[in-house]
Amino acid sequence: MSFIETIKEKAKSNIQTIVLPESLEMRTLKATEQILAENIAKVILIGSEKEINEAATGVNIKGAIIVDPANFSEMDDYVNTLVELRSKKGMTEEKAKEILATNALYLGVMMVKKGMADGMVAGAINSTANVLRPSLQILKTAPGTKLVSSFFVMVVPDCDLGANGTFIFSDCGLVQNPSAEELASIAGSSAKSFEALVGVEAVVGMLSHSTKGSAAHEDVSKVVEATKLAQEQYPDYKIDGEFQLDAAIVPSIGASKAPGSEVAGKVNVLVFPDLDSGNIGYKITQRLAKAEAYGPISQGIAKPVNDLSRGCTAEDIVGVVAITAVQAINQG
Numbered sequence: 618m619s620f621i622e623t624i625k626e627k628a629k630s631n632i633q634t635i636v637l638p639e640s641l642e643m644r645t646l647k648a649t650e651q652i653l654a655e656n657i658a659k660v661i662l663i664g665s666e667k668e669i670n671e672a673a674t675g676v677n678i679k680g681a682i683i684v685d686p687a688n689f690s691e692m693d694d695y696v697n698t699l700v701e702l703r704s705k706k707g708m709t710e711e712k713a714k715e716i717l718a719t720n721a722l723y724l725g726v727m728m729v730k731k732g733m734a735d736g737m738v739a740g741a742i743n744s745t746a747n748v749l750r751p752s753l754q755i756l757k758t759a760p761g762t763k764l765v766s767s768f769f770v771m772v773v774p775d776c777d778l779g780a781n782g783t784f785i786f787s788d789c790g791l792v793q794n795p796s797a798e799e800l801a802s803i804a805g806s807s808a809k810s811f812e813a814l815v816g817v818e819a820v821v822g823m824l825s826h827s828t829k830g831s832a833a834h835e836d837v838s839k840v841v842e843a844t845k846l847a848q849e850q851y852p853d854y855k856i857d858g859e860f861q862l863d864a865a866i867v868p869s870i871g872a873s874k875a876p877g878s879e880v881a882g883k884v885n886v887l888v889f890p891d892l893d894s895g896n897i898g899y900k901i902t903q904r905l906a907k908a909e910a911y912g913p914i915s916q917g918i919a920k921p922v923n924d925l926s927r928g929c930t931a932e933d934i935v936g937v938v939a940i941t942a943v944q945a946i947n948q949g
Contacts, residue, residue: 620772620783621911621936624814628657628942633735635938635945636661636728638721640683641672642741648934653680657935658942661734663721684728686718695727702755726751729920735945738937740925745790749915752922759948762917764802767791767924768810769899769912770940776906778866779885780817785810786887786902789895790913790924800843804888805851806916811886813947814940822865822884823847823858824894828874831861840890855880862887862898911936914944921945 618626635652639645640662646669649660654677661682662669669683686692692714699713717724722743728734740748749765758765768787776782787807792799800823808819825840826832837859844858857880858865864874864881871882889895903910914937915923921944923937 620770620815621909621939624936624939624943625655625657627946628939631946632656632659633942633945634659634661634733635941636663636725636734636737637938638663638725638737638739639741639743640664640669640721643672643676644741644929644931644934646673646676646678647931648938649678649681650676651931651935652938653678657939661728663724686721686724691731691733692717695724695731698731699727699755722747723751723755726755726922729922730755736921736923736941738923738925738934738941741927741929741934745913745924748922748924752915752918756919756922758917759919762802762806764792764799764806765915765917766803766806767913767915768807769910770814770914771899771902772909773902773906774908780815783815784885784887786889786895786899788889788892789899791892791915793892795891797839797842797846800840800888800890801846801850804843804847804856804886805854807886807888808851808854808856810914810916814943817885819854819886820880820883821847821854821856821886821888822860822880823856823888824862824865825859825890826861827859828861828864829859831874836890857881860884911940914940920948
């Protein structure tokens, strides 16, 4: 069974409710049809029922819950909650009413906050900043988490490296130039995400252009320090570095370049030193190795909210919804 089929089965075992606020977008509507047909999750769509149904001509979204902000029975309660959460930032009742009535992303996140939904997926027609801003303002970070970051699940065909070709690449979509402390946090969050989604022990490699001191540069020093911090802060996970990519994932090269490391050559969680290398790395793997790329998936938010690539397909949305549902199950 493929990674995404396994994820779908996990989602089906404990049905969650996922809000899809971009409800007039055809890719969202086609994804909704498939999600409901496969019984992966319950779906909430936000907007005018008339407009949504007109947009969904030829698509079967029967079974979706449609919430129209204009006549939403919980709106007053949601307004009060938003004012309470953001009053120190100048939020007034009037501003809260306007935001929740006109911005489906904020209303969707409030549904997650209030327990009407278990997670949210958006980004097909919205920027990452617009998707994550209400999440960070309303949901905030998960307990014990210092940083919100992102990852891609990469599934490489015909590959016996990593977890039978399955890896997490992090951070490829959010944290531009992480400090050593932030890299350590990304490593811990990514290990947790890998085990929750893939169900295999995480083996984390901190990537660099150097392996165990083979090069000297301040960029290398950052990864060395991050490795030390990650090992101290997350002793339950196997974490080591700094590694060049081949030393991280190829057993023979890992044994040669980093003898004595229980991680070298066995890595399935790749932590990149910055956003440039992470983003380039996942796209190279996706295009040249024809890997399936699921993400960017957010980690570190109190409840799961995930951002889509604006070039996503309906099938991509289905996959991210399934992953979001499993994240919600694991966060319990």
